[in-house]
Amino acid sequence: xxxxxxxxxxxxxxxxxxxxxxxxxxxxxxxxxxxxxxxxxxxxxxxxxxxxxxxxxxxxxxxxxxxxxxxxxxxxxxxxxxxxxxxxxxxxxxxxxxxxxxxxxxxxxxxxxxxxxxxxxxxxxxxxxxxxxxxxxxxxxxxxxxxxxxxxxxxxxxxxxxxxxxxxxxxxxxxxxxxxxxxxxxxxxxxxxxxxxxxxxxxxxxxxxxxxxxxxxxxxxxxxxxxxxxxxxxxxxxxxxxxxxxxxxxxxxxxxxxxxxxxxxxxxxxxxxxxxxxxxxxxxxxxxxxxxxxxxxxxxxxxxxxxxxxxxxxxxxxxxxxxxxxxxxxxxxxxxxxxxxxxxxxxxxxxxxxxxxxxxxxxxxxxxxxxxxxxxxxxxxxxxxxxxxxxxxxxxxxxxxxxxxxxxxxxxxxxxxxxxxxxxxxxxxxxxxxxxxxxxxxxxxxxxxxxxxxxxxxxxxxxxxxxxxxxxx
Numbered sequence: 001x002x003x004x005x006x007x008x009x010x011x012x013x014x015x016x017x018x019x020x021x022x023x024x025x026x027x028x029x030x031x032x033x034x035x036x037x038x039x040x041x042x043x044x045x046x047x048x049x050x051x052x053x054x055x056x057x058x059x060x061x062x063x064x065x066x067x068x069x070x071x072x073x074x075x076x077x078x079x080x081x082x083x084x085x086x087x088x089x090x091x092x093x094x095x096x097x098x099x100x101x102x103x104x105x106x107x108x109x110x111x112x113x114x115x116x117x118x119x120x121x122x123x124x125x126x127x128x129x130x131x132x133x134x135x136x137x138x139x140x141x142x143x144x145x146x147x148x149x150x151x152x153x154x155x156x157x158x159x160x161x162x163x164x165x166x167x168x169x170x171x172x173x174x175x176x177x178x179x180x181x182x183x184x185x186x187x188x189x190x191x192x193x194x195x196x197x198x199x200x201x202x203x204x205x206x207x208x209x210x211x212x213x214x215x216x217x218x219x220x221x222x223x224x225x226x227x228x229x230x231x232x233x234x235x236x237x238x239x240x241x242x243x244x245x246x247x248x249x250x251x252x253x254x255x256x257x258x259x260x261x262x263x264x265x266x267x268x269x270x271x272x273x274x275x276x277x278x279x280x281x282x283x284x285x286x287x288x289x290x291x292x293x294x295x296x297x298x299x300x301x302x303x304x305x306x307x308x309x310x311x312x313x314x315x316x317x318x319x320x321x322x323x324x325x326x327x328x329x330x331x332x333x334x335x336x337x338x339x340x341x342x343x344x345x346x347x348x349x350x351x352x353x354x355x356x357x358x359x360x361x362x363x364x365x366x367x368x369x370x371x372x373x374x375x376x377x378x379x380x381x382x383x384x385x386x387x388x389x390x391x392x393x394x395x396x397x398x399x400x401x402x403x404x405x406x407x408x409x410x411x412x413x414x415x416x417x418x419x420x421x422x423x424x425x426x427x428x429x430x431x432x433x434x435x436x437x438x439x440x441x442x443x444x445x446x447x448x449x450x451x452x453x454x455x456x457x458x459x460x461x462x463x464x465x466x467x468x469x470x471x472x473x
Contacts, residue, residue: 012048014061016174018124020198021191025173029060030067032090036080037070039088039107039132058123062092062109065125069132069167076140076290083138083145092122098202099447100127101467102134104145114202126164126196126216127468133163134466140290143298145463147368148416148423149389150228150242151302156466157248161195162255162289165219168192169282175275184272187260193219209236219256223249225303225333225399227407229415233422242422245468250332251303258328259285265320288313288321297364297391300415301399301407307334308343308397315344336400336407343397364391371413375459378424379431379439385458386420388412420461423450434459 016025029048032039041063049056074080082088089106098112100121109122109131121127137159138145144152168174174192182188196216203211212218228242235241240250263281267273292309299305307329315322326344329335335343369390372383390412398406410418423429427443430451447467453460 012060012064013050014057014064015123015125016171017168017191018126018195018197020201023177023191025171027064027171030063032063032067033087034067035086036074037077037082037088038086039066039070039090041066041090041092043092053117058092058120061125062090062122062128065128065167066090066107066132068125068170069129069136069163072167072170072286073136073163076286077136079139081139082135083142084135088132088135090122093120097447098199099468100131101447101465102131102138103465104138107131107135112202113205114198115205119198119202121199121468124196124198125168127199129164129167130160130195130468133160136163137293141293141296141298143368143391146387147298147389148386148419148461149298149300149302150244150247150415150419150422151300152298152389153244153419153466154228154247155251155302155306157244157468158251158255159289159293160466160468161217161219161248161252164195165192165256165259166282166286169279172275172279175278179273179275179278184267185260186263186273186278187220187257189214189218189220193256195219209238211237217245217249217252219249219252221249221253223253223332224402225250227399227401227410229410229418233426242418243426251306251334254307254328254332254334255285255289257332258325261324261328262321265324266318284317284321288317288325295364295394297366297393298368299389299391299393299409300412301397301409302389303334304336304339304397304399304409305393308339308395311335311340311343330400333400333402333404336398337404338406339397339399342395364394366391369412371416372458373413373417373420378429379435379437380452380459381435382459384420384452385455385460386416388416423461429461430464 010029011026012029013024013026016023046056046059048060091106091108094108094110097110099110101108111118111120178190178192182190194215200211200216223240228247232241234243240246263273264270266281267277288310291313292306295309296305311322311325314325326340330340368387371388372385375384401407427446428449430448432452434452449465449467450461450463453462
């Protein structure tokens with residue numbers, strides 16, 4: 001009886017998912033300092049508070065979501081440490097803005113105006129688990145931090161959204177609610193697929209076309225692959241641009257579609273999957289996703305590389321997993337017919353061929369090429385030195401165009417230059433006093449994700465953060 005009483009006393013009330021959904025759940029009080037993947041929230045921990053919107057409510061909602069996210073991904077990180085070290089710092093209110101970001105020092109969240117009052121980005125499990133997703137991916141694939149390429153940056157944002165979705169699926173109450181609301185057909189717009197509803201509502205007040213009609217981004221979408229070099233750097237939310245958050249929706253949509261298809265196939269009753277089956281599939285998909293990431297070389301067409309790796313990893317788990325993944329990735333144009341067939345053939349080959357493939361599992365280790373771009377048009381008097389998406393590829397993988405024909409990937413230098421051009425013309429680069437002031441483009445104030453630094457007698461472009469693009473300035 002005493003143990004039961006203590007367990008009940010240790011339960012706290014928090015948001016089940018995004019605050020706009022207004023669904024509460026009682027869960028065990030978490031320990032942020034628990035290893036592996038410990039984190040530390042700045043400031044003294046308040047007592048749990050059942051008053052909605054209070055500092056105590058926000059603190060523990062964030063702590064619960066972050067602990068759930070860290071525990072979910074911990075098996076994928078054998079060291080148990082972050083890229084930043086043993087403990088990941090978290091700042092729940094960095095200041096006034098509709099924003100959140102990971103900067104290789106901490107997760108930072110903000111507050112800003114919403115139509116019904118102040119919105120705290122750290123109060124949404126969707127947002128906190130997205131930002132922790134950046135830190136997880138930075139630990140799994142640190143080369144993505146420095147590389148200058150559209151698909152690498154967009155994949156970071158997609159992984160954040162996939163992290164939010166998979167972390168949410170570890171809550172039994174949410175799994176049950178989603179299966180009930182979608183009648184067992186997961187690939188429907190739902191509380192699971194709609195990400196950061198409250199923050200989307202706040203942003204929509206100022207920029208109506210910048211976000212989806214009912215959320216920030218929706219994993220249920222019809223977006224298909226386009227070469228990011230050939231599309232505009234900005235577009236309304238109804239279209240895809242090369243901007244990382246916009247372009248991320250292509251891969252996120254494919255992932256969610258595959259998750260749904262695999263759940264239906266795995267379920268004993270295809271029309272009525274159970275919440276336990278959904279949890280199992282969510283963990284399988286995490287394994288497959290991380291295996292694909294580890295195997296993928298950092299190149300211009302990174303989406304195709306991860307997709308091909310996921311097909312191979314999925315087939316190793318269950319042959320039908322690989323076939324479902326191949327169907328989704330080909331359908332979205334992320335992989336061409338030829339690339340999907342190659343990935344499946346590699347996996348289904350004889351034992352000798354599999355033995356040859358096995359060493360790739362540890363992932364590419366080659367350093368990224370450092371290249372110098374002409375930079376006079378950016379207002380610089382010296383070439384600009386950047387990290388290019390240049391790792392060698394172990395097997396053939398290409399995306400496809402609308403005619404289903406394979407798209408030849410851009411060279412590493414061409415891909416890097418296109419991405420850097422977008423950074424400068426969107427005002428994302430802090431010159432730090434370098435270059436000719438009269439030659440710089442003037443932009444509306446916004447968060448700058450990159451900066452110029454003097455390094456070894458050259459001008460270097462360096463990433464500061466992966467931000468969530470919520471700037472309200």
